[in-house]
Amino acid sequence: METILGLDLPTWWFLVIGAVFSGYAILDGFDLGAGALHLFFKKEESRRIALNAIGPVWDGNEVWLVIGGGALFAGFPVVYATILSALYELFMVFLVMLIFRAISIEFRSKEPMLWWRRLWDISYSVSSILLALALGLVLGNVIQGIAIDKNYAYQGTLLDLFNPYALLVAVTTLALFMMHGAIYLVMKTENRLYAKLTILVKNTTIFFVLMFAITSLATLLYIPHLIARYKEVPYMFAFPVLAILAVANITRQIAYRKYFFAFLSSAFVTAMLIILVAVGLFPNIILSTIDPDLHITVYNGSSTEKSLKIMLTFAAIGVPLVGVYTFFVFWTFRGKVKLDETSY
């Protein structure tokens, strides 16, 4: 099998997908977090500022999901097909909530009526919360494995997906995004809204640290297969240690009111959590709870080497490009939010 820098191509693609989904979680994570916190802001001006803080960037952030979906389809079609058809209702609701999130942001400012704006505020916040929870539910079920038979068909029920561990991961994801979103917003605001957000940052951080601790404990106790690799290869313990240090650093930076560094830390934590799961699963991606022989791995679930090579070339050209214009847009809209005639 062909290798690049000692890693085979399916492993490389696994890394690319991990990177893209981490990018999505970091970028859209703060949008979703800001959305989840939206109803905490009571005044119209506050809500507008919060909305315009993500206004120019949320669409670009969502691109990472589109790239991730395409990358999964292209590189691991078996994984893409199996997970989407197995978690059918979950993904359908997810897609519809993405629509509601988008149109809430777009349509809210188009009418001045109070009821109109309240309605879209609620729709925006509820859809953001549900999106975060749905992402967490998917992750929780991927960590545990799902009932996949030899034809890649899901044999479980909808209710099976709402098991306690998956729900725990869902709430943790929401907590992470709320903290991440609060930190993002605090960087973009001034005066009274800023003061309010400093309190929200503290509370959401406490919420996240609590959930992080509970989920870590639950994983240690109930998900032995995710821990196995860390036991096998001791130096892998660097990852959980780094994650915990990064979480600690968020609280430290917040205490010093260095929100930009707190934001970098929470972004790092987000990526770390995905890496922790990825390391624990590899080389499996979808675990079959019916029979370990039916696990879908990076090898039996991937496209051909030829296709992966083409895709890796795409990624090598495309990802830096996307990085450049993502940076360009963030740079253009850096600093505190100022409302003008083009704002939402």
Place this chain on the structure above:
Amino acid sequence: MNTEILSRIQFAFTIAFHYIYPPLSIGLGVVLVIMEGMYLRTGKQIYEQMTRFWIKIFALIFGIGVATGIVMEFEFGTNWAVYSRYVGDIFGSALAAEGIFAFALESGFLGILLFGWNRVSPRVHFFSTIMVALGSMFSAIWIVVANSWQQTPAGYRIEGEGMKARAVITDFWEMVFNPSSIDRLSHVIIGSFLAGSFLVLSVNAYYILRKRHHEIAKAGFKIALTVATVASLMQLFTGHRSADGVAKHQPAKLAAFEGHYDSLAVADMYLVGWTNAEKRHITGLKIPRGLSLLLHQNFTTPVKGLDAFPKSDRPSSRAVNVVFQTYHLMVAIGMALIGLSLLAIFLWWKGKLFEQKWLLQIFVWAVLLPQIANQVGWYSAEIGRQPWVVYGLLRTSDALSQSLKTEQVLFSLIMFTLVYALLFVLFLYLLNKKIKHGPVDTHSETIPDSSKRDNPILN
């Protein structure tokens, strides 16, 4: 209703609804580049005003296009898992390329287009407009390539069998430039130019008739008319090329388009008609031997008919009548658009363009024509290739997700129907509102962040 039919309805419904928007974005993108380019060159305020106005409309259209487009990307996996595994090696790469090369470009720069007026220089803003327009076209390239590969597979081989069977790539460029890619892509892009330019024509015709924003409306009308005329003429060419390609590579589909059953017969070309499957007869207005002439440039060569294919490998009789109608409607609209734009150009040349109230009235409603043509064109392409989802390789009925249950699809179909109905009503309402509001007063209503604090609603 079974799972397959419901899934097909759901896919058809969600893609048809989605397809209202991307052609408008692509077409408007080009018009915007021209408008803003004119602004930079002349520095005239009317061009700035029209650019700002159409960017707002663009944002609305683009927003719904994105929201409904993401659904499509994931619907392959949710409902068509077997298909997804079968084509992933090939189709997936085109889809991923769309995300990374096209969608990222347009979404990234859209923020600057919308909110960057006061933050970047006019040149950088213009650059962003070009990037957004290019991005939307790049999207079309990859999506149409992916779809064309399903119509005329190339650069692949089949590996494995049963549930493990899949198409794997052997030659990337052969896959990208499969026999129908270029013809279909050009047809789609030009169709999008028509959709976008006729929207601009419609709104400006409305303003002229209402005697509002006269100067802006007339200038905008002329820009859009130029695009529309060039596009409608080019569409004749790409349309002919596409039909030629279908005749060569998907003969059963072309036979269905034309309702042509008898392989030994010289083929007539119908302008309008009604197919009768039992009698294999079409009642309608025809050009005798027209199809033979168009495809073979003579009056004597027969055209392969539906009877050359086993019943299980060609569209059902009901499908034949549907695509016969949709295909002919598309062609008729194409001709009407050429006539309409040439007539307007002639009157422009005569200097009487804006005096013809009746013509402007037609232009107000003509916005629907390219939309309908784009829709029915795709219905023809997609229904005409049944029963295949990948032509000659994978049947639609074999492509479905194995674990899917009827009630699951019913649930999602009802959900999409309700949400899209709401979306469409809101879209029309907001579009109408923006149009009524018009392009003027771009510089008023700047809100200083400290003033108006007592007012609960800030504009």
